[in-house]
Amino acid sequence: MKLDSKIPDGPIEKKWSSHRFNMKLVNPSNRRKYSVIVVGTGLAGASAAASLAELGYKVISISYHESPRRAHSIAAQGGINAPKNYTNDGDSVYRLFYDTLKGGDYRAREANVYRLAEVSGSIIDQCVAQGVPFARDYAGYLDLRSFGGAQVSRTFYARGQTGQQLLLGAYSALSRQIGAGTVKFFDRREMIELVVVDGMARGIICRNLKTGAIESYVADAVVLATGGYANTFYLSTMAKASNATAIWRAYKKGALFANPCFTQIHPTCIPVSGDYQSKLTLMSESLRNDGRIWVPRKSGDSRTPAQIPENERDYYLERLYPSFGNLVPRDVASRRAKEICDKGFGVGKTKMSVYLDFADALKRNGKHWIEEKYGNLFDMYHEITAEDPYADPMRIYPAVHYTMGGLWVDYNLMSTIPGLFVIGEANFSDHGANRLGASALMQGLADGYFILPYTLSDYFARTKFSSLATNHSEFGKANRSAAERLEKLLAIKGKQPVSEIHKKLGKVLWDFVGMGKNEKGLKKALKLIPEIKKEFWSDAKVIGDSDNLNIELEKAGRIADFLELAELLTFDALHRKESCGGHFREECQTPEGEALRNDKKYAYAAAWEFTGDSKEPKLNKEPLTFEYVKPSERSYK
Amino acid sequence: MNFTLKIWRQKNQNDEGKFETYEAKNISPDASFLEMLDVLNNQLVMEDREPVAFDHDCREGICGSCGMMINGRAHGKGRKQATCDVRMRNFTDGQTITVEPWRANPFPVIKDLIVDRTAFERIMQAGGFISVRTGGVPDANSIPVRRENAEESMDAAACIGCGACVAACPNSSAMLFVAAKVSQFALLPQGQPERKERVQRMVAQMDKEGFGNCSNNYACEAECPKGVSVMHIARLNREFLLAKLT
Numbered sequence: 001m002k003l004d005s006k007i008p009d010g011p012i013e014k015k016w017s018s019h020r021f022n023m024k025l026v027n028p029s030n031r032r033k034y035s036v037i038v039v040g041t042g043l044a045g046a047s048a049a050a051s052l053a054e055l056g057y058k059v060i061s062i063s064y065h066e067s068p069r070r071a072h073s074i075a076a077q078g079g080i081n082a083p084k085n086y087t088n089d090g091d092s093v094y095r096l097f098y099d100t101l102k103g104g105d106y107r108a109r110e111a112n113v114y115r116l117a118e119v120s121g122s123i124i125d126q127c128v129a130q131g132v133p134f135a136r137d138y139a140g141y142l143d144l145r146s147f148g149g150a151q152v153s154r155t156f157y158a159r160g161q162t163g164q165q166l167l168l169g170a171y172s173a174l175s176r177q178i179g180a181g182t183v184k185f186f187d188r189r190e191m192i193e194l195v196v197v198d199g200m201a202r203g204i205i206c207r208n209l210k211t212g213a214i215e216s217y218v219a220d221a222v223v224l225a226t227g228g229y230a231n232t233f234y235l236s237t238m239a240k241a242s243n244a245t246a247i248w249r250a251y252k253k254g255a256l257f258a259n260p261c262f263t264q265i266h267p268t269c270i271p272v273s274g275d276y277q278s279k280l281t282l283m284s285e286s287l288r289n290d291g292r293i294w295v296p297r298k299s300g301d302s303r304t305p306a307q308i309p310e311n312e313r314d315y316y317l318e319r320l321y322p323s324f325g326n327l328v329p330r331d332v333a334s335r336r337a338k339e340i341c342d343k344g345f346g347v348g349k350t351k352m353s354v355y356l357d358f359a360d361a362l363k364r365n366g367k368h369w370i371e372e373k374y375g376n377l378f379d380m381y382h383e384i385t386a387e388d389p390y391a392d393p394m395r396i397y398p399a400v401h402y403t404m405g406g407l408w409v410d411y412n413l414m415s416t417i418p419g420l421f422v423i424g425e426a427n428f429s430d431h432g433a434n435r436l437g438a439s440a441l442m443q444g445l446a447d448g449y450f451i452l453p454y455t456l457s458d459y460f461a462r463t464k465f466s467s468l469a470t471n472h473s474e475f476g477k478a479n480r481s482a483a484e485r486l487e488k489l490l491a492i493k494g495k496q497p498v499s500e501i502h503k504k505l506g507k508v509l510w511d512f513v514g515m516g517k518n519e520k521g522l523k524k525a526l527k528l529i530p531e532i533k534k535e536f537w538s539d540a541k542v543i544g545d546s547d548n549l550n551i552e553l554e555k556a557g558r559i560a561d562f563l564e565l566a567e568l569l570t571f572d573a574l575h576r577k578e579s580c581g582g583h584f585r586e587e588c589q590t591p592e593g594e595a596l597r598n599d600k601k602y603a604y605a606a607a608w609e610f611t612g613d614s615k616e617p618k619l620n621k622e623p624l625t626f627e628y629v630k631p632s633e634r635s636y637k
Numbered sequence: 638m639n640f641t642l643k644i645w646r647q648k649n650q651n652d653e654g655k656f657e658t659y660e661a662k663n664i665s666p667d668a669s670f671l672e673m674l675d676v677l678n679n680q681l682v683m684e685d686r687e688p689v690a691f692d693h694d695c696r697e698g699i700c701g702s703c704g705m706m707i708n709g710r711a712h713g714k715g716r717k718q719a720t721c722d723v724r725m726r727n728f729t730d731g732q733t734i735t736v737e738p739w740r741a742n743p744f745p746v747i748k749d750l751i752v753d754r755t756a757f758e759r760i761m762q763a764g765g766f767i768s769v770r771t772g773g774v775p776d777a778n779s780i781p782v783r784r785e786n787a788e789e790s791m792d793a794a795a796c797i798g799c800g801a802c803v804a805a806c807p808n809s810s811a812m813l814f815v816a817a818k819v820s821q822f823a824l825l826p827q828g829q830p831e832r833k834e835r836v837q838r839m840v841a842q843m844d845k846e847g848f849g850n851c852s853n854n855y856a857c858e859a860e861c862p863k864g865v866s867v868m869h870i871a872r873l874n875r876e877f878l879l880a881k882l883t
Contacts (some may be wrong), residue, residue: 051771066692067758069798070700088779102735122772129774131767131827133791140781156777158791164699165794172766179762187755210747239694278675279696354880383722386667449771471822497679548649549748551690552682 001609003622006410007111012628016115019411024461031056032459037204039191039246041068041174042376043167043441044424045225047448050173053182055453057460061174061183064190064209064241067629069171070240072227073444076163077284077377079128079155080441080489081378082120083425090151092122093117098310098629103149103329104404104598106583106631107259107605111411112182112429119450120442122154126449129214130169134158144314147437148285149329149636157436160284160376166441170448174513189215191246192220192485192557193478194253194420201250201420202468204504205478207486209554212547214483215424216470220463221419221456224250225448230401232262232562232569233514234506236268236400237282243558244565246427256417256607258428259405260565264435264582265515267333267399270384271353280399281384283356283377285437288326290361290370291394293317293333295354299344305355305393313371316340316509323635329583331434331595332636334398339593341397348395357393359375402430402440403573404582408607408622411453413447419463421456423447428605432579465634470546488545489556494539498556501536503631505559505566513570518586522574529570533563568617575619578602590633600630638664638725641733644689647746650753654733654746655728670713671703671726672697691750694723698844698862701797705750705805706737711860716727716754721800732861739800741809743847745749745804754800756846764838765818766828781787793820795863802857802865808849815839817865823876833880840877 008019026034034057038049046068049061065071083096096117101108124142128134134156135143143207144153158165186206193205193574195216229244230236251257268283275392294315296308312529316336318325325331337354346352362370370378385395406428407415413429414421424444431439506526512521534561544550579588579595580602588596604621611618640661647654650659661677668676673691680690693703698719705720707713728796736750744752782790796817803811819836822828828835852869858867 047771054770065694065702066754067701067798070694070702074693074700075695075697084777124777125774126771128777128780129767129769129827130824131790131825133787133794133821133825134777135791136782136787138784138785140787141778149644158794161699161795164797165791168794172761173771175761176766176768177760178758185758187758216695237702240696241694253777273667276665276672276676278669278672281697379717380722383724384667384722385720386726398760418651453771462802495683497682499679541682544687545686549690549751551678551688568756 001416001620003408003607003620004410005109005290005622006412007109008411010028012110012114015111016118023454023458026461032058034058035060035268036223036456037062037217037219037223038223038225039204040071040225040227042071042073042225042227042424043170043444045071045348046167046170046174047221047445047510048225048423048452049183050170050177051449051453052456053177055123055457057179059183060219061185062189062191062204062206063187066187068174069168070186071167072242073167073441074164075239076441077282078286079149079157079162080123081154081438082124082156082165082442083117084121084124086142087153089152089542091154092488093277093431096120099150099258100436101432101629103436104434104632105595105634106432106603106626107262107428107580107624108601110430110626110628115451116430116443116446119213119446121572123442124448127166130172132158132165132169132430145286145289146327148288148327148333149436149584157286160374165439166445170445177207181334186433190421190554191226192249194250194419195474195478197468197472197474198436198466200418202264203470203475203595204207205482207482210549212545214479216363216475216479218475220469221421221459223421223423223452224426225423226426228406229565230403232566233509234502235272235277235280235510237266239279240279242456245558245560246567247422249421250407250415250417252610253417254610255406255417255420256408256609257568258408258605258607259572260555260569260608261513261576261579262404262433262582263331263400264402264404265334265398267330267358267398268396269399270351270381271348271395271397281380282382282399282401283332284394285393286505287356287377291326291356291358292360293326293354293356295340295345295347305357314345321636328636329434333513337398346628352397353397356396359393360390362390370496378627391569402435404428404433406437408605412458413452414455419459421452424454427615465526486553486557489542489553490546491562492537492542494542496539496541498540498559499538499543499553501532502559502562503507505532505563507568513573515574516584516586519574522570525570526567526574529563529567536560536563543577571617572606572608576602576606594633599629603631638666638704638728638730639663640673640728643733644737645737646689646749649748650745659707664725666724668725669696669721670707670723670725671721683718687752690748693721698722698798701799704739704801706739706804708735710804711739712862717862717864718795722862724866739804741803742810744800744803756848757798757800757811759846760811760815760839760842761818763842764835767822778823780826781826790821790824793817793869794863797863801860801862803848805856806849807854808852810851810857811843811848812851812870812873813861813865813867815843816869820869820872821874823872832876836873836876836880843851852864
C-alpha cells in the first residue's frame with residue numbers, strides 16, 4: 001500500500017494556513033445533509049462532536065459510559081502546554097514544535113507537530129471562554145508551571161485536575177449541543193465493528209451494554225476518538241474499561257496500525273503492592289517540579305529515608321542530567337529508575353521503587369504552598385499507601401501510561417480507509433516515540449476543536465455519498481460477525497475468569513516488551529502470547545448471556561482484542577532494531593546508557609497492514625524527513 | 638482479611654431485588670473496596686454464579702462512575718472519598734459489610750449496584766454550559782480573574798457528578814450538584830451573560846427530574862468525595878432569587 005501523508009507544500013509555518021485556504025468548504029445550509037459518527041467522548045471526541053455540531057453537521061456521539069464526562073481524559077492531572085510566552089521566558093511556537101519533536105526522539109512528522117504547536121494557543125483561549133477555572137496569579141492572570149523535556153514554563157493547569165476541567169469544558173460544549181438536538185448521544189454503547197461500504201467507512205455496529213442488543217449506526221463518516229491501548233499490559237494507569245476494540249476492528253477492516261510498540265512508561269506512579277491490584281495510579285509529572293528523586297548510595301540500604309544523611313543519597317537524575325535534572329522526559333526518567341532498581345538500589349518492601357522527596361520544597365515554601373499546588377495528589381498517595389508524603393518521601397516506580405502508536409492517519413487525520421478519521425490518543429501522529437508531559441491534552445483538543453472540523457468538511461465537500469440505510473448488506477454482515485464473536489466467547493465455557501488470563505498477558509508484555517526489550521525476550525514473548533491466546537479461547541470462563549448487561553462478556557471481548565494487538569505490538573518492537581524514545585532495545589544504547597537511534601534504517605513510521613488471522617502483518621513504511629530540525633542525539637545533560 | 642458481604646442484587650429495573658450474602662476471604666488490607674469486589678466476582682464466576690455488576694472506571698476518584706452505599710453511607714464512612722478510594726484496611730477483620738446502590742427515585746437501578754444517573758445529564762444539557770462556539774474567543778489573558786474567585790470556582794468545579802449528594806440526602810436533592818455548576822460559572826466573568834437563564838433552566842430541569850429540595854441536612858457535603866461545600870447551595874439560592882427578581 002502506498003502511504004500518502006498529504007503534507008501540504010510550502011514552509012512549515014505556512015503549511016496549515018495555506019492548507020486551510022485550499023480546502024473545500026461546505027455551504028452552511030448544506031451542512032445538515034452530512035452526518036458523522038464520533039466514537040468516544042474524551043477530550044478529542046467531545047470537542048470534535050461539539051465543534052462539528054456547531055458547524056451544522058448531524059452528529060452521532062457514542063460512549064460506553066452513561067455520560068460523556070466519564071471518559072478517561074478526566075484523569076489527566078498535570079496540565080496542558082501552549083507557547084503563550086506569558087512568562088517572558090523565551091517560548092514560541094517554534095520552540096514548542098522543537099521540544100515536542102525532539103521529545104518524540106524524531107519519530108513524528110514535522111508538519112503535524114508544527115501544526116499542533118501552532119493551534120495550541122487557541123485551545124487555552126477556548127477553554128478559558130468555556131469557564132475552565134485555570135490556576136491564576138494574584139493579578140488575576142493565568143499561572144504556569146514547567147514539565148519534563150522543556151526549559152520554559154508553558155504548562156497551564158487547574159490544580160492537579162487539569163484533565164478533568166478541560167474535559168468538563170468540552171463536555172459542557174457537547175451537552176449544549178445534545179440539549180439543542182444537534183448531537184444525538186447514545187450512552188452505554190460499545191463499538192464492536194466498523195462498517196465499510198464501497199471502500200468508505202459508513203457506519204459502526206455497537207453492543208448496547210444495557211440490553212445486549214446489537215445496533216447499527218449509519219453516517220457519511222466515522223471518527224474514532226477511542227483513546228489508547230495501554231490496558232493491553234493489564235496493569236496500567238488507564239481506566240479499567242479503556243480498550244482497543246474500536247481501533248482493532250478498524251485495523252482488521254483495513255486501517256493501518258502505526259508504531260504499535262511506542263508505549264509510554266510513566267516514571268511517577270505508585271508502585272505495585274500486591275497480586276490483587278487492578279490498576280496503577282499515576283502521580284502527576286508536575287511533582288517533579290518540586291520533588292527530588294533519589295535512592296541510597298549503598299545498595300540494599302534498609303534505613304528509613306530520614307536516617308540516610310544527604311551525602312549518602314544519590315540524586316541520580318540531577319547527577320546524570322545536570323541541566324534538566326528531575327525534569328528529564330518521561331522515557332529517560334523511567335529507564336533510569338528501572339536501571340537503578342535492577343542494580344539493587346531500589347527502596348521499599350519490594351525494592352522496586354525510588355524516592356520522590358519534597359523535604360526541600362516543604363522547607364523552602366512551607367506546607368501550605370505544597371498543599372495548594374499538589375494537595376489532592378498528596379492525599380491520594382496517602383490514601384493508597386497509608387504513608388504520609390508530608391512526613392516521608394513518596395515512593396514511585398514507572399507504569400504503562402500512554403500509547404504513542406495508533407491508527408495511521410494522514411495530515412488530515414484520515415486513516416487508510418476513506419471516511420475513517422482517527423483523533424486523539426487513538427492515532428499515531430504527533431508524539432513520535434515518546435510523548436512529553438502536558439501534550440496529550442493539547443493533542444486531543446487540537447484534533448477535536450481545530451483540526452478535524454476543517455479536514456472533515458473538506459472530505460465531505462470532495463466526496464459523493466450514495467444514500468445508505470442500515471439494511472445494506474454490509475451492515476447485515478458486520479452485524480452477524482459481531483454477534484457470532486459474542487456467542488463464540490460465551491461458548492468457551494472454560495475454567496478461568498477472563499481477568500486472570502489478561503493478567504498473564506500483562507506479565508509477559510511487562511517483562512519482555514516493557515522498559516527494556518531485547519531480541520531474545522521479544523522472540524520469547526512472540527512464542528508466549530499465542531499460547532495465552534490459545535488458553536483464552538479454550539479455557540476462559542465467560543458466564544451469563546449476551547442479551548442483557550453482562551460485565552464478564554464486555555471484559556472478554558476487550559481481552560480477545562488485546563491478545564491479538566499484543567502480538568502486533570511485540571512484532572513491531574522486534575522489527576525496530578534501534579532505541580528511540582520509550583522504545584528501548586537493550587542492544588542499541590550508547591556507552592552512557594542512552595537510547596541509540598538508527599536514523600539510516602528506521603527513520604520511518606511503521607504502518608502495519610492486516611493480512612488475515614494468523615498471518616504475518618505487512619509492513620508499510622512512511623519515511624520521515626526532517627527539513628527544519630536535524631535529528632541529533634537527544635541530550636538532556 | 639475476611640469479610641461477610643451483604644450485597645443488593647437486582648436483575649433489572651423491573652426486578653424487585655434482594656440482599657444476598659457472600660464471604661470474601663484473604664483480602665489484602667491494601668486492596669481497594671473495588672478490588673475486593675473484583676476478587677469476589679472472580680470467585681462467583683468460578684462458582685458459576687453471576688458476578689455483581691457495578692459501575693467503575695478510573696479507580697482514582699475522578700471519573701465519578703463508581704458509587705455505592707457502604708454500610709448505609711454514600712462511598713462509605715471515610716471523608717472525601719469515592720468508592721474506589723476506599724481501602725479495606727479501614728474495615729475490621731471479620732466485619733459484615735452491607736453494599737447497596739444509590740437509593741433515589743430519579744436514579745432507577747439498572748442492575749445490581751448500577752443506577753441510571755442520566756437525570757444529571759439532562760440538567761447539564763438544560764444549562765450547565767457557557768454558550769461559546771469553538772473559535773473566535775479573546776486571548777486567554779485578556780480578562781483577568783480575581784484569584785479568590787478562580788479558586789472558589791475551582792472548588793465548585795471539582796464535582797465529579799457521582800451522585801453521592803443525592804444518595805446521602807433524605808430528600809434526594811440534587812442541589813449540591815446543580816449548585817456546583819451554577820457557582821463555578823457565576824464566579825467567573827465568562828459566566829456572566831447567561832447567569833440568570835442558566836440557574837433558572839438548571840433548577841427547572843432538576844425539579845422536573847423529581848429531585849427533592851434542600852432542607853439543610855448537609856449530608857451531601859459530608860459525603861461528597863470532593864468536599865464541595867454547601868456554601869455553593871447558598872449561592873445557588875441567591876442566584877435563583879436574583880434571577881427571578883431582576
